[in-house]
Amino acid sequence: MTAREEAKKLGLTDLEFDEILKILGREPNYLELSLYSVMWSEHCSYKNSKPVLKRFPTQGPQVLQGPGENAGIVDIGDNLAVAMKVESHNHPSAVDPYQGAATGAGGMIRDIFTMGARPIALLNSLRFGCLCDDRTQYLFEEAVAGIGDYGNAMGIPTVGGEVYFDDSYKENPLVNAMCVGIIKHDKIVRGKAAGVGNSVMVVGAATGRDGMHGASFASGELSDDNPDQGSPMQVGDPFKEKQLMEACLELLQNDWVVGVQDMGAAGVVSSTCETAARAGSGIELDVALVPQRDKDMKPHEIMISESQERMLVIVEKGHEDDVKKIFKKWDLDAVKFGTVTDDGMLRILENGKVVGEVPAASLAEGVPIVKRESKRPVYMDKLQIDFSKIPVTDDLNEVLFKLLDSPNIASKAIVYRQFDQTIGTNTVVAPGSDAAVIRIKGTKKGIAVSVDGNGYYCYLDPYEGGKQIVAEAARNLVVSGAKPLALTDGLNFGNPEKPEVYYQFEKCVDGISEVSKKLNIPVISGNVSFYNEGKFSAVYPTPIVGMVGVLDDVNKHCTMNFKKQGDLVVLLGENTDELGGSTYLQEVLNITAGPAPRLDIELEKKVQTCCLKAIELGLVNSAHDVVQGGLAVALAECCIAGNLGFSGEIETDLRPDTLLFGEGQSRIILSLPEENLSVLNKLAKEIGVKTSVLGFVKSGGLNIQVKQKEQVVGKIEVSTERIAEIWNNAIKRRIEK
Amino acid sequence: MNCAVIQFAGSGGDGDCYHVCKNILGQPVEYIFHKETFAAQDFDLIILPGGASHGDYLRPGALAARSKVIKSVIDAANAGKYILGIGNGFQILLEAGLLPGTMLINKDLKFYSEDIFVRVENNATPFTNLYKNGEVIRLTVACKYGNYYADKKTMEQLKTQNKIVLTYCDINGNAAEASNPLGSMENIAAIANQEGNILGLMPHPERCAEEILGNTDGIRMFQSILQYVEGGKIHDCSRRS
Amino acid sequence: MFLAKVFTFPKTGVLDPQGSAIKATVSNIGFKDIQDIQTGKYYEVRINACDVAKAKEIMKELCEKVLVNPVVEDYKFEIMEV
Amino acid sequence: MFLAKVFTFPKTGVLDPQGSAIKATVSNIGFKDIQDIQTGKYYEVRINACDVAKAKEIMKELCEKVLVNPVVEDYKFEIMEV
Numbered sequence A: 001m002t003a004r005e006e007a008k009k010l011g012l013t014d015l016e017f018d019e020i021l022k023i024l025g026r027e028p029n030y031l032e033l034s035l036y037s038v039m040w041s042e043h044c045s046y047k048n049s050k051p052v053l054k055r056f057p058t059q060g061p062q063v064l065q066g067p068g069e070n071a072g073i074v075d076i077g078d079n080l081a082v083a084m085k086v087e088s089h090n091h092p093s094a095v096d097p098y099q100g101a102a103t104g105a106g107g108m109i110r111d112i113f114t115m116g117a118r119p120i121a122l123l124n125s126l127r128f129g130c131l132c133d134d135r136t137q138y139l140f141e142e143a144v145a146g147i148g149d150y151g152n153a154m155g156i157p158t159v160g161g162e163v164y165f166d167d168s169y170k171e172n173p174l175v176n177a178m179c180v181g182i183i184k185h186d187k188i189v190r191g192k193a194a195g196v197g198n199s200v201m202v203v204g205a206a207t208g209r210d211g212m213h214g215a216s217f218a219s220g221e222l223s224d225d226n227p228d229q230g231s232p233m234q235v236g237d238p239f240k241e242k243q244l245m246e247a248c249l250e251l252l253q254n255d256w257v258v259g260v261q262d263m264g265a266a267g268v269v270s271s272t273c274e275t276a277a278r279a280g281s282g283i284e285l286d287v288a289l290v291p292q293r294d295k296d297m298k299p300h301e302i303m304i305s306e307s308q309e310r311m312l313v314i315v316e317k318g319h320e321d322d323v324k325k326i327f328k329k330w331d332l333d334a335v336k337f338g339t340v341t342d343d344g345m346l347r348i349l350e351n352g353k354v355v356g357e358v359p360a361a362s363l364a365e366g367v368p369i370v371k372r373e374s375k376r377p378v379y380m381d382k383l384q385i386d387f388s389k390i391p392v393t394d395d396l397n398e399v400l401f402k403l404l405d406s407p408n409i410a411s412k413a414i415v416y417r418q419f420d421q422t423i424g425t426n427t428v429v430a431p432g433s434d435a436a437v438i439r440i441k442g443t444k445k446g447i448a449v450s451v452d453g454n455g456y457y458c459y460l461d462p463y464e465g466g467k468q469i470v471a472e473a474a475r476n477l478v479v480s481g482a483k484p485l486a487l488t489d490g491l492n493f494g495n496p497e498k499p500e501v502y503y504q505f506e507k508c509v510d511g512i513s514e515v516s517k518k519l520n521i522p523v524i525s526g527n528v529s530f531y532n533e534g535k536f537s538a539v540y541p542t543p544i545v546g547m548v549g550v551l552d553d554v555n556k557h558c559t560m561n562f563k564k565q566g567d568l569v570v571l572l573g574e575n576t577d578e579l580g581g582s583t584y585l586q587e588v589l590n591i592t593a594g595p596a597p598r599l600d601i602e603l604e605k606k607v608q609t610c611c612l613k614a615i616e617l618g619l620v621n622s623a624h625d626v627v628q629g630g631l632a633v634a635l636a637e638c639c640i641a642g643n644l645g646f647s648g649e650i651e652t653d654l655r656p657d658t659l660l661f662g663e664g665q666s667r668i669i670l671s672l673p674e675e676n677l678s679v680l681n682k683l684a685k686e687i688g689v690k691t692s693v694l695g696f697v698k699s700g701g702l703n704i705q706v707k708q709k710e711q712v713v714g715k716i717e718v719s720t721e722r723i724a725e726i727w728n729n730a731i732k733r734r735i736e737k
Numbered sequence B: 001m002n003c004a005v006i007q008f009a010g011s012g013g014d015g016d017c018y019h020v021c022k023n024i025l026g027q028p029v030e031y032i033f034h035k036e037t038f039a040a041q042d043f044d045l046i047i048l049p050g051g052a053s054h055g056d057y058l059r060p061g062a063l064a065a066r067s068k069v070i071k072s073v074i075d076a077a078n079a080g081k082y083i084l085g086i087g088n089g090f091q092i093l094l095e096a097g098l099l100p101g102t103m104l105i106n107k108d109l110k111f112y113s114e115d116i117f118v119r120v121e122n123n124a125t126p127f128t129n130l131y132k133n134g135e136v137i138r139l140t141v142a143c144k145y146g147n148y149y150a151d152k153k154t155m156e157q158l159k160t161q162n163k164i165v166l167t168y169c170d171i172n173g174n175a176a177e178a179s180n181p182l183g184s185m186e187n188i189a190a191i192a193n194q195e196g197n198i199l200g201l202m203p204h205p206e207r208c209a210e211e212i213l214g215n216t217d218g219i220r221m222f223q224s225i226l227q228y229v230e231g232g233k234i235h236d237c238s239r240r241s
Numbered sequence C, D: 001m002f003l004a005k006v007f008t009f010p011k012t013g014v015l016d017p018q019g020s021a022i023k024a025t026v027s028n029i030g031f032k033d034i035q036d037i038q039t040g041k042y043y044e045v046r047i048n049a050c051d052v053a054k055a056k057e058i059m060k061e062l063c064e065k066v067l068v069n070p071v072v073e074d075y076k077f078e079i080m081e082v
Ligand SMILES: Nc1ncnc2c1ncn2[C@@H]1O[C@H](COP(=O)(O)OP(=O)(O)O)[C@@H](O)[C@H]1O
Pocket: A043, A044, A053, A056, A066, A067, A068, A069, A070, A071, A072, A085, A087, A111, A262, A264, A265, A489, A490, A491, A523, A524, A525, A526, A527, A528
């Protein structure tokens, strides 16, 4: 076979092969080709997405580390900072949901402690097909168990996440993990191989043939004849990773550590070429020195294996034994297998003999960027309908029951109960409210974190959907009393070679960028996962956003549950005439139709400013944003969470179903003692936000009367007990056989 | 009161116990690494923390119970020191033979993390003397293997000797299947050894010791031990942080 | 009635973290002659079937659909009449 | 070198939550002929020993000290030279 044919078999294009010839000035050997094939795969190189990702705003006085490192870092004051990142493990999770999800969480955690930060919280974002399907139930239960077992064994609390079910994810579920760590400004470590003569070491687990070509696997569509599925699945070892984490955090206290990099996708090759490229240096290494678990491994196998729980460590020459000593304490190996050079080459030896040699930067950054065609999908225009033709449902109680019974709206306690939420004794607000709140020991501060996405909105309108998810993530932090600081994104899309998919990708990024810029919440890290496709179509375009915010006084955090009978319930923002994209249309009336709700960024900003201020001033007892299911569901959630009720009359020009179940943006429900109303109104007026009193908190049930010109045109009258029962058991009911 | 927190390989709750002893209780506390030994006379209270030592491989607590430090723990127990095993620490005590019985996987086979209610069955212990008998308190559980099991004879002994210290119950103190999500025999949440100086419990009192975390029911367990050791000195320190 | 004894074990090349951790502990506590430990699962299944062939068929399906994770595990079973 | 195959299984009368749960699931998904499922563990241990007797002795100690939980498990092993 010629080298060109071999290249093709490894997934490299003709153009890419020509580029390699140009770089090397000769034909690459098989080892070298393997390196290019994994490093130039979409998963490692971002060749399809790089130009678009440049549109993200990534700067701000609070940003200490933007995209380009293992994780982004944002300042929270007091010499402290938060490191965070999202990562996907979609394809492995489709093959083995338990191990796929577990190793996804594991890789994410490594990215955080690699920066020198101690992981303090995990979140996740999950998408599956309809729960009516047996395979989906299996994927769902196993993925949740995998994430749980890994995080639980690591001793890191899982404090948040999201789960959605939709047929579009049936064959290609999405499993994204997010990790948040805390670090002192002066302890930040970067992934750099600097200083000629310094030692390059591999620490942690031995290398086996696991997940060979995993990076390329993640860069193609799932299919039954995928050859990569023949190579062993990566199996997570949370115990080893816990030891590795403690060892690394101990190691990183020393100033003779030059750089550290996680060995994730494309293991040895990606970590060595990326650290060298960042420092503008080269690395010479001997694969025979890498501890091996399997027999007779070939140089290319050692270079591209994706065995988990390993790290690359670069230390000043002479400190190798210090490294070994630390790792021995944690029962881990640390072996020197290379040296930093100044010639920019990644030189690979086997028992002292050179077996491959390529410019390190060419692997890390030299991929020819692919310019993709982008085309507005025709379905977008077809999904616009005239809502006035849809009759208003008479039995609004029944609609509410159905919505609360939708797995996408129902309680996710059955999921997060499987995650240790409180280890670390920092969890102030556990899963179940809008955002998690975590106190920072030794300070008065807290942080709030949330992860949000809405594939359905993004499907109906990628640009508005992109805008909406940033706004929603920020709103979730704000209702918890935190000021949003920065975000990390996970961009899950179909095959980028399809112009319609690329259009969705571009527009979502534009939407995210727009709101992130206007709300001053820069993007500091992220991940792109393409080729998420079933047999017939791509998954919904599913960008997700993980966001962190700060509370200067963690005692002033706020939660969504109604707290006191007699409290007034006030709406910040305005009800709008938007029914498109609602869960009501989609799941109750079976109408998939847009437009998705519009986001007015200026209004959103004002609503958030007002809410945050009201919480800081201690005016309110609860705050909750209105999202899926609209106003009625939001009120129901406040009642269920507080085991209280609500009674109110709402005067409106809107259809009662639009008022109750429409998903218009920029709305927040507050509850507060009556005597605080005037201060709130004054505040809202100054900022320019509308407030309206919806009713008051009472015991017993949820009663809403919708009135037009004093006439009752619709009502909801249900007991809190009943709606709680439905909402709590919706998922359980479906998976219990 | 001199406290020690053992760090087993893979312990996750060691920092939480250390924090409570030091910052909430205000007592001197030291970590002891599992590869080390210690002298019984140096400590009054020895805590085996929660987490997943050795990744819960083989059986939870099984591998940790074979650590070097365990010999010192046994010596300390024999010397009458107070030993508190929480969650995984309880499992280690069982595997080390310091407490009778074993833990099976939870009845629904899943990890279970939530606040639950327990009833104080015996307050005449060094660990519970600041609670009332029959009192219902709220604590956090977080475990996959919290389904306590013992053979008939052991169970009889535990009962007749009054060594069942806490049991799962509902908010009113009634035992019911629904309030025992782990499935443990006789609703057992905590047991003590015959001599009464060793307590193993599945819920995590150290996570319920501060107002900001929304629950202070657990701090009294630590205060009980302090009072027992130092005789009569009780301070309400739950509000400090 | 038939009794099937099923063993599962990690596929070749697949990591067995549990086995390695147990091996490390037993070495530490003085079992010097233990070279390697691999962990798997064991099931005893009682089946109503008219003959061995039928029982085998049921077991194969049960293993593949429920008991075994084919991505990371291999399995074997033995069947006897009881 | 010897290879020991070790099986553990629940003692008579001891609850086997995993077995019961799997049994319930398989009945629900249509395995009507499965009467009972019991779960245990399976280990393959490689031992350096001069003869079978010695290997047996080591294995017995290993099972009793580490691999088996005597409160709830019984065990058996087979040894072969490899
Ligand atoms: N969608 C994105 N938005 C912002 N930054 C991104 C995005 N995707 C990737 N990045 C950045 O590119 C770098 C490489 O990402 P990635 O390959 O996912 O990391 P890893 O090597 O840990 O898998 C990281 O610094 C990441 O933060």
